[in-house]
Amino acid sequence: MLENSIIASLLPASSLQEPEGRSRHQDKYSVLLPTYNKRENLPLIVWLLVKSFSESGINYEIIIIDNGSPDGTKDVTEQLEKIYGPLLRRREKKLGLGTTYIHGMEHAAGNHIVIMDADLSHHPKFIPEFIRKQK
Numbered sequence: 001m002l003e004n005s006i007i008a009s010l011l012p013a014s015s016l017q018e019p020e021g022r023s024r025h026q027d028k029y030s031v032l033l034p035t036y037n038k039r040e041n042l043p044l045i046v047w048l049l050v051k052s053f054s055e056s057g058i059n060y061e062i063i064i065i066d067n068g069s070p071d072g073t074k075d076v077t078e079q080l081e082k083i084y085g086p087l088l089r090r091r092e093k094k095l096g097l098g099t100t101y102i103h104g105m106e107h108a109a110g111n112h113i114v115i116m117d118a119d120l121s122h123h124p125k126f127i128p129e130f131i132r133k134q135k
């Protein structure tokens with residue numbers, strides 16, 4: 001079993017650089033959520049993620065990486081940060097999707113990375129099961 005992993009893409013996260021000034025936590029899942037014009041989906045997807053992780057007792061963080069969406073995704077993210085605080089971290093990146101994921105990984109504190117989209121096509125309720133199967 002990989003000590004560090006990325007669910008969905010399964011790359012060894014051991015090859016990732018340490019986040020600046022911090023070492024990676026063990027058994028922590030960093031959910032990378034790239035957004036472009038996802039203002040309407042974001043509150044629900046974040047709520048579902050928080051529910052799914054907290055009910056299963058899994059250590060996690062959510063990193064929202066927005067590309068300067070013109071629909072006000074950033075404003076919604078700021079409101080969500082007030083509710084969820086340090087569980088939620090916001091990163092901005094002005095490039096395409098691939099580099100957005102890399103940017104998120106560079107700032108992830110977890111030793112496992114979960115990549116998903118904010119379309120609600122990947123339902124957070126399945127993540128604990130993925131994790132169990134992976135172990």
Ligand SMILES: Nc1nc2c(ncn2[C@@H]2O[C@H](COP(=O)(O)OP(=O)(O)OP(=O)(O)O)[C@@H](O)[C@H]2O)c(=O)[nH]1
Pocket residue numbers: 033034035036037038065066067095096097100116117118119
């Ligand atoms: N930060 C960032 N997120 C993006 C970018 N392109 C897509 N996304 C997000 O990445 C996830 C997957 O995107 P896609 O489903 O491929 O594209 P989409 O923008 O949702 O468009 P459609 O699903 O085709 O309508 C979604 O949460 C998007 O909001 C980008 O350039 N930057």
Ligand SMILES: [Mg+2]
Pocket residue numbers: 117119
């Ligand atoms: Mg989409």
